[in-house]
Amino acid sequence: MGRYSFRVGGRDFRNVCVLLAVAVLAKLVLVLLLSAVPVADVGKAIGLPERFLYHNFDFFNGTTIERPLVDKLGDTYDSVYYMNIAESGYRLRAENRVFLNSFVDDRRKARWPPGFIDDYCLYNWPFLYPLLIRVFSFLMGFSGAGIFVSNVFSLVAVALAYVALRGYLDESAALKASLLFVFYPYNLAYWTSAFSEPVFMVFVLAAWLAFDRGRFLLSGFFLMLAFFTRLPGVVLFAVFSLIFLMRYWGAGRAKVFSGLASLNLFLIPVVWWMFGEVGSVTGHSVLSVTQLCMNYTLMPGGFVFDVTFLGLFFTYYAFTSVYLLRGIDRDLMVYCLVLMLFHIAVYNTGASIGRYIGVIWPLFVYYGRRLDWLEAVVVSAMFFVLAFIMLELSANMVAFNIL
DSSP states (O other): OTTOOOOTTSHHHHHHHHHHHHHHHHHHHHHHHHHHSOHHHHHHHTTOOHHHHHTTGGGSSTTOOOOOHHHHHHSSTHHHHHHHHHHHSSSOOHHHHHHHHTTSOHHHHHTSOTTOOGGGGGGGSOSHHHHHHHHHHHHHHHHHHHHHHHHHHHHHHHHHHHHHHHTTSOHHHHHHHHHHHHHOHHHHHHTTSSOSHHHHHHHHHHHHHHHHTTOHHHHHHHHHHHHTTOTTHHHHHHHHHHHHHHHHGGGOHHHHHHHHHHHHTTHHHHHIIIIIIHHHHHSSOHHHHHHHHHOOOSSSSSOOOOOOHHHHHHHHHHHHHHHHGGGTOHHHHHHHHHHHHHHHHHHTTSHHHHHHHTTOTTHHHHHHHHSOHHHHHHHHHHHHHHHHHHHHHHHTTOOOTTO
16 A cells, blocks of 8 residues: 555554544533533633623624524624525625624725735635535535535545545554544634635645545645635645755756646646636725735734733644654655744644644644543643633634633
């Protein structure tokens, strides 16, 4: 089987089945807790001021905090806009306009060019995940479809992650690393609700597995799908190209040129959508739209290090993993380092950085090797508790950046 092992009927196959069963069980317990435990109790238990518990709810049915469970999981933060795109395309619905305006402050709007409207801000969320939601919406409604797609893809991502990790670790270490990947709190919480990261993760892992097998055209195709799921996917073309050059620089000009051309062929539709399609509608590239709406731009004021506890906590351990990966695999170290620096330069180290760390899968390689089984189980249990708090607060539309 070469570097990767996934023998049908063998131990690797059984390990994947165990991981999938654990992931499904963890999701079910998480949703059960979400339905049974009032958000106010969780907020009080962790010491959140009341204003953080309630100030977002006036966007949904007055000040009530009791929405149906499907709505809690399927309509929260980014999910609101994915559902908007799935139902109405890139036209902002009236109720979502109020919600978006809570993030786009008046000072930012004052810098908008003439003719720039709120609808354009939806291009911060690409169309592939909403398209998948729309495909399944006739069976279970839009919110249900969003949850369904996210959860199904999360299970596929777990299986692919094990296969990818198995290429660098023995069976036991790969299983521990995959367990940490499953229980990483942002992954477990947001991949249980309606977010695009699990869809993105499937395409990223598929791209890496194809790349590692020398199937560069197929890898580039999956990278394109990753970009059409989440905008940071465009950076992966550069990351994969850099690793390609590191591997094949001495292989001859013809091989280097043909490999790079194959890998980046699908960058053409990506660039067309970023500058052509979005530009024809908004008059701006998608990069300008995200800067105008969300203030996301590469190094807006240099690297910003937030004082958010969770952001700093996960950032520290992520960089520790990056540093120690140098002794395991240079390509993985470069992969993680570039993506870490990119995300910090754009999103800084606030609460959101932990969410993005969760999709940088090689970070789990080192800890899968470093932790023994008892440590891995204890860390996973701690992750689960944190995942419950995150899901409880985000599903109830509670601001928790102070964590």
